[in-house]
Amino acid sequence: MTAIPNSIEARHIASVLHPATNFKALNADGPLVMTQGRGVFVKDNQGKEYIEGLAGLWCTSLGHGVKELAEAARQQMETVAYTHMFGGRSHEPAINLAEKLKELSPLDTGKVLFGCSGSDANDTQIKLIRYYNNAVGRPEKKKIISRKKGYHGVTLASASLTGLPVNHALFDLPMDGVLHTETPHHYRNAEPGESEEDYAARLAGQLEEMILSEGPETVAAFIAEPVMGAGA
Ligand SMILES: Cc1ncc(COP(=O)(O)O)c(C=O)c1O
Structure with a gap:
């Protein structure tokens, strides 16, 4: 993309670094700059309208332009910022x-x-587990079992819980003490003719085997999404 000098796209390419982005594609195609939102719709700086199906990665579940939220924020900013x-x-x-x-x-x-984010929340959960087990005299009980393809965030500790290779490769992750058990995806991973119940029981068995082979006294927690999102 040859961005017009001083255009919003040129200013963006010169100054903004993104997470989870292909930089070659970004430099070739330019950013998608959103300028307005109303309800479930957002508009880019070319006036094109989109349905924002991800709800701002879950941050705008009440929609854009909600007057009550703006008013509550205004009142709070004026009271104690x-x-x-x-x-x-x-x-x-x-x-x-x-x-x-x-x-x-x-x-x-x-x-x-x-906390300030889901990643922060999951880092904090790891800290609570470590703090608690150190405080009660069980310093060996720190391992956490997560799932392949689970998504738990992008900070160093939460990305370790995340079970996606792209979040590990080149970052020296997962960190020690984080293990990943199988992906609970019946549609893709079940044996031919295996019922959902049998599949769930097989995966529960694998989880139990992992706990037993690691030593239950060293395993502190298991983390899983109730419904898989990013990894599905
Ligand atoms: C299940 C789950 N855990 C953790 C996170 C990380 O949250 P955040 O992006 O706020 O750091 C997400 C984000 O989508 C998530 O879906």
Whole structure:
């Protein structure tokens, strides 16, 4: 692509680095610059409209241009723009949200720890597992079993949980202590004539064998998506 000097595409190519992107294709075709959104629709800078089927990678599940969200953000920005939560600091919106999440979750005795992304959340889960097992005197219990093709994020630790080769190759991942068991994809991976129940039982058996061969005293957790997304 020969971008017009100072066009938004030329400014982009000169200054923005992307995650999960083919740079040759990006340099050849230029970026897709979105400028507007309304409900499930977004528009690029050429005026072309799209249905945004991924909901901003799940961040805009309520749609674009929602007045109530804009108003809530405006009011909060005017009241207290930001307060971190280190060292016991808190704020009412965090307490309200934690209560709401507890109400929605099946774990009524649990507490909520806020993060900034799914990758951050999964890194934090690994930290909690390590912290807890060190604190209770079980330093050997740290291994985590994930699944081939599972998707759990892109930071070093969460990309280790992710079971996709593209997230491992060239990054020296997965890190030690992360193991991957089989992909639960009956349609692609079942033996001829194998029922979903038999397939699920076979995979559960493989998971058990992995725990036993690693040593149950060294295995701290198993992580899996309820429904496979990126890897499906
Ligand atoms: C199941 C699952 N876990 C973790 C993540 C990572 O979340 P984030 O992109 O916010 O880091 C995603 C993102 O799509 C996900 O679908």
